[in-house]
Structures are given as structure tokens and as C-alpha cells.
Amino acid sequence: MTQSTPPAIQLRGATKMFATKSGTPFTAITDVTLDVAAGEFVTIVGPTGCGKSTTLSLVSGLEPATRGTVQVHGAAVNGIPDGVGYMFQSDAVLPWKNVLDNVAIGLRYNGVKKAEANERARDWIQRVGLTGFEDRYPHQLSGGMRKRVAMAQTLIGEPSLLLMDEPFGALDVQTREFMQDQLLDLWSGTGAAVVFVTHDLTEAIALADRVVVMTAGPATIKSIVDVDLERPRKVEEIRLTPEFTELYRTVWDSLREEVEITRARGASRVA
Amino acid sequence: MSHDSTTLEAAAIEVDSRVPTTPAARKRIRSGKPIAWKVIAARAVLIVVWLGSWELSARTIIDPFFYSQPSAIWDKIVIWFTKGTSLGNIWENMGVTLEEAVLGFITGVIGGIVLGVLLGRSTFLADVLAPFIKGANAIPRIVLAALFVIWFGFGLPSKVATAFVLVFFAVFFNAFQGAREVDRVLVDNARILGAGRWQLLRTIVLPSATSWILASMHVAFGFALIGAIVGEFIGADRGVGLLIAHSKNNFDAAGVYAGMLVVTAMALVAEWLLTKLEHKLTAWRPPVASGSAAI
Numbered sequence: 001m002t003q004s005t006p007p008a009i010q011l012r013g014a015t016k017m018f019a020t021k022s023g024t025p026f027t028a029i030t031d032v033t034l035d036v037a038a039g040e041f042v043t044i045v046g047p048t049g050c051g052k053s054t055t056l057s058l059v060s061g062l063e064p065a066t067r068g069t070v071q072v073h074g075a076a077v078n079g080i081p082d083g084v085g086y087m088f089q090s091d092a093v094l095p096w097k098n099v100l101d102n103v104a105i106g107l108r109y110n111g112v113k114k115a116e117a118n119e120r121a122r123d124w125i126q127r128v129g130l131t132g133f134e135d136r137y138p139h140q141l142s143g144g145m146r147k148r149v150a151m152a153q154t155l156i157g158e159p160s161l162l163l164m165d166e167p168f169g170a171l172d173v174q175t176r177e178f179m180q181d182q183l184l185d186l187w188s189g190t191g192a193a194v195v196f197v198t199h200d201l202t203e204a205i206a207l208a209d210r211v212v213v214m215t216a217g218p219a220t221i222k223s224i225v226d227v228d229l230e231r232p233r234k235v236e237e238i239r240l241t242p243e244f245t246e247l248y249r250t251v252w253d254s255l256r257e258e259v260e261i262t263r264a265r266g267a268s269r270v271a
Numbered sequence: 272m273s274h275d276s277t278t279l280e281a282a283a284i285e286v287d288s289r290v291p292t293t294p295a296a297r298k299r300i301r302s303g304k305p306i307a308w309k310v311i312a313a314r315a316v317l318i319v320v321w322l323g324s325w326e327l328s329a330r331t332i333i334d335p336f337f338y339s340q341p342s343a344i345w346d347k348i349v350i351w352f353t354k355g356t357s358l359g360n361i362w363e364n365m366g367v368t369l370e371e372a373v374l375g376f377i378t379g380v381i382g383g384i385v386l387g388v389l390l391g392r393s394t395f396l397a398d399v400l401a402p403f404i405k406g407a408n409a410i411p412r413i414v415l416a417a418l419f420v421i422w423f424g425f426g427l428p429s430k431v432a433t434a435f436v437l438v439f440f441a442v443f444f445n446a447f448q449g450a451r452e453v454d455r456v457l458v459d460n461a462r463i464l465g466a467g468r469w470q471l472l473r474t475i476v477l478p479s480a481t482s483w484i485l486a487s488m489h490v491a492f493g494f495a496l497i498g499a500i501v502g503e504f505i506g507a508d509r510g511v512g513l514l515i516a517h518s519k520n521n522f523d524a525a526g527v528y529a530g531m532l533v534v535t536a537m538a539l540v541a542e543w544l545l546t547k548l549e550h551k552l553t554a555w556r557p558p559v560a561s562g563s564a565a566i
Binding site for chain 1: 356414456457459460461462463464465466467470474475478481553554556557
């Protein structure tokens with residue numbers, strides 16, 4: 001990494017605490033230090049509820065860090081930085097707008113004329129394979145199709161930094177793999193940095209250049225595994241290769257301990 | 272793209288087969304089951320039995336001077352609409368009451384939405400104003416009608432003001448709740464996509480609160496009519512409320528009933544228009560929801 005091009009994301013000792021009703025603050029993540037280069041695809045895995053999503057909300061500027069610094073494209077995050085796209089875990093498409101208006105809305109917010117916004121939205125609708133559904137409302141679409149609307153809605157702004165919070169978590173396996181391929185397809189060549197949070201190791205490895213493993217909460221980075229599988233990838237094929245299995249074992253070895261800690265805590269809470 | 276055709280195939284498979292595609296099919300689902308002739312016949316029988324027994328007992332056991340009878344009420348309505356009322360043309364009087372109710376309704380709805388959404392989105396303002404609003408809401412507001420007649424006189428403004436205070440609170444609380452319960456993810460998503468404050472309000476907060484606000488409008492129009500009529504009871508120179516008050520003062524029970532029917536008809540027409548508006552504004556909603564809610 002040279003001085004002239006700052007990393008897309010730079011986290012230095014980032015810590016986030018939330019106030020709770022009992023008065024003792026809850027630490028979601030602590031001392032997270034991570035660089036993500038432009039054009040890099042990083043996935044974050046960790047035990048359930050460990051604070052993976054919190055990391056994304058710090059980078060997106062939706063939540064300020066309690067301690068440490070967060071920089072995007074070399075500038076400290078203070079409000080929502082330019083060029084950030086965010087795909088949420090739950091449905092974020094507007095139920096009262098049809099597919100075309102949903103995809104175009106980001107452009108409309110940024111003052112693009114209606115005709116031009118619609119034209120570009122149609123292009124993106126075609127790219128995510130929803131041509132013919134422009135006039136449908138979200139409730140008339142399947143879960144997978146709604147995700148594609150959300151993807152087009154996010155990608156139409158051509159973000160240089162794409163944050164994804166378990167976007168395909170609620171989908172069935174076939175749809176999910178299809179969406180993963182589609183995401184890789186749309187991302188390749190854009191030069192955008194991607195941070196993708198997931199609990200699915202197969203997904204994490206199949207998509208990423210690097211897999212970040214986080215500890216049980218309060219979460220910090222436990223290990224980072226480089227994924228040197230060739231691109232372009234086909235998710236359903238790549239996961240059958242021996243290299244993939246090897247990587248899976250490495251990541252799982254690192255993660256297992258943390259998952260066990262989380263489980264033990266859950267069990268003690270139940271007991 | 273290389274796999275365009277597979278994409279489209281997958282898209283076609285993914286379409287929910289339960290979503291009706293033709294407008295006729297959609298309409299069928301929206302309105303629920305078609306009303307069977309049996310239901311209509313049963314309703315007709317119910318009306319005949321009700322009115323018939325009333326008419327019969329008024330001619331035999333009970334005193335029609337106090338309780339009136341359907342034939343007398345019908346005669347009264349016919350007279351009102353053909354020869355006019357003690358206060359002149361019936362349409363004119365209906366027009367006056369309707370004007371008062373509609374003006375009170377519109378100003379009350381606008382005021383309720385503006386203040387409701389404002390307080391719903393600003394915790395500080397809501398905290399500051401909460402006790403005042405609760406206090407104002409606790410006043411039996413109908414007594415204000417007397418005050419408004421003193422302030423504004425016998426004309427239109429005192430009735431509009433009465434209708435306004437009744438409508439305002441009904442709409443305000445719903446708009447407030449609606450603006451509070453906006454999905455957090457939708458707001459965050461819009462902010463990331465670049466929405467400013469005003470855009471957030473217009474494209475996210477208001478549409479999300481719309482179902483809440485529309486739900487309150489049905490009740491609110493009823494309140495507007497009540498406000499207008501009570502205002503006319505207390506002091507007016509024209510209007511259906513005054514017509515009813517006149518009938519009461521002359522011990523004309525049929526006149527009171529006739530006035531009641533006229534007001535009911537006005538309310539039903541308004542309700543019908545509001546339902547049309549509601550369907551138009553919430554066309555995006557799954558049809559089952561609105562269908563099952565209808566009585």
C-alpha cells in the first residue's frame with residue numbers, strides 16, 4: 001500500500017460501546033484494526049451476535065466509534081461518507097414503490113433528472129435479471145427478487161465501497177448461490193472494495209480475497225485468512241475443489257473455539 | 272451478460288404464483304367473496320321486519336308523537352326535498368353543514384399530520400410538548416363549541432373550529448405513532464442512498480405513516496360532522512344541525528329522525544370517498560390486508 005492511494009477502509013483500534021438500560025455499557029466490538037484496499041473483497045465471519053454488523057455501521061457512518069479511528073478513502077468518517085453502498089440484512093426496499101422507482105431512488109435523492117434516473121434504473125433492472133417486473137411492488141416479488149432489487153438499488157450509485165450485512169442470509173440455498181455468482185459478476189471490474197458480513201463459511205471463502213475471523217463478543221479480530229483462489233469464480237464449482245476444503249478447515253479451526261465460547265455462554269444463560 | 276437467459280428463467284420461476292396477474296383476479300381478491308344473493312335477501316328481510324314492526328306498533332301500541340313512525344319520517348323527507356324546510360332549501364342547509372365539516376376536516380387533518388409527524392420525528396419537541404398535548408386531549412373538547420360560538424359568532428367559523436379540534440387530535444395521535452414506528456432499516460437505507468432530511472420525510476416517513484393516518488381519517492370525518500352539528504345546535508343561523516334542533520323544539524320527532532337520516536347519508540358518501548382515496552394511496556399493499564379489514 002503506497003502513500004498516494006489510501007486504503008478504502010482503515011480501522012485503528014475501533015471500539016463501540018452501547019448504553020444499556022442496566023447502566024453498564026455493552027461493548028460490541030473492541031480494538032478492531034483492519035485495512036481494506038480498494039478493489040478488495042473482504043468477508044467477516046464470527047459467532048452469532050458478536051458485533052460483525054457493528055463494524056459495518058461504524059464504517060458507514062451510521063454509528064460513531066466510541067474509541068479509535070475510522071477512515072474511509074483516507075478521510076475520517078463523520079456522517080455518511082461519499083461512495084458508500086450498504087446492503088442490509090432485512091428487506092430495505094420501499095414497499096410503496098415499484099421496482100423501477102425503488103432502483104432509481106438513490107439517483108433521485110442525488111438530484112438526477114427523472115428520465116435519466118429511470119433509464120439507468122432500467123439498465124440495472126436488466127443486469128439483475130428483473131426486466132418485465134418494473135411495475136411490480138415488492139410484496140408481489142419473491143424474497144430472492146427483492147434482494148436483487150436491493151442489489152440494483154445499491155449498485156446503481158456505483159459505490160466505491162460496498163458494505164453487505166448478511167444480505168443473502170434469509171434465502172434458500174439455490175437462490176443464495178445464484179445471488180453470490182451474480183454479485184461476483186457485477187462486482188468484477190468495478191474496483192470497488194467490498195466488506196461482506198456472513199455466518200456462512202462457504203459463502204465467506206467463495207467470495208473473498210481475505211476472510212476475517214472475529215472472536216466471541218466483545219468482538220475483535222482473531223485471524224485473517226488469505227484466499228488465493230483464482231477469479232472469476234463460480235461458487236457452486238469452487239467449493240468442490242481441494243484448495244477450498246483446505247481453506248475451509250483453516251477458517252473453521254480458527255472460528256470453532258469462538259463458537260464454542262458463545263455456545264457455552266448461551267447455555268449458562270439458559271441454565 | 273453471458274447468462275441472461277438463465278437469469279430470466281430463474282426470474283420467471285421465482286415469481287410467486289399466488290400473485291394474481293389479471294386486474295379482474297386482483298379485484299376479486301381485494302373485495303373478498305362476491306356477496307351472495309342470499310346475504311342481500313337476508314338484509315332486505317331484516318329491514319322489512321324492522322321498519323314493518325315499528326310502523327305497526329306506532330299504529331297500535333306506542334305513541335307516534337314521541338317515537339314517530341317510518342311513514343311519517345318518509346313524508347317529512349319528501350316534504351323537505353320537494354317543498355323545502357322551515358329554514359329554506361334542504362340542499363342549502365346540507366351544503367352549509369357539509370362545508371363546515373369539510374373545512375374542519377381538512378384543516379384538522381393537515382394540522383394533525385404536520386404536528387404529529389414533526390413531534391414523531393423530534394424526540395425533544397415530543398418531550399417538551401407531551402404534557403400539554405395530553406392535557407388538551409383530556410378536555411372534553413365538545414364544550415369548546417360553546418366558547419367558539421362566543422368567539423366567532425353564529426356563522427361558519429365557529430363550526431369549523433369545533434370540527435377542527437375534534438379532527439385534529441384523532442389524526443395527530445395516529446400521525447405521531449406512524450412517524451415513530453418507521454422501520455429503522457428503511458431510514459438507514461435511505462440515508463446511505465443519499466436522502467436529505469426533507470427527502471427522508473417525503474419518501475420514507477410520510478408513506479410509512481400513511482396507513483396510520485388513513486385509518487384515523489375514517490373516524491375523523493365522523494368527528495368533523497359531529498363538530499359541525501353540535502356547533503349548529505349551540506348557535507347557528509342555518510344547517511342540518513339547526514334543522515334538527517328546530518324539530519326538537521317543535522316536538523317534531525319525525526323531523527329529528529329525518530335530519531338524522533340526512534346526516535347519515537352524508538357520512539356514508541364521505542366514507543365511500545375516503546375508502547376510494549385509501550385504496551388509491553395504498554395500492555402497493557398486499558390486497559389481502561385491506562380485503563379482510565373491510566366489514
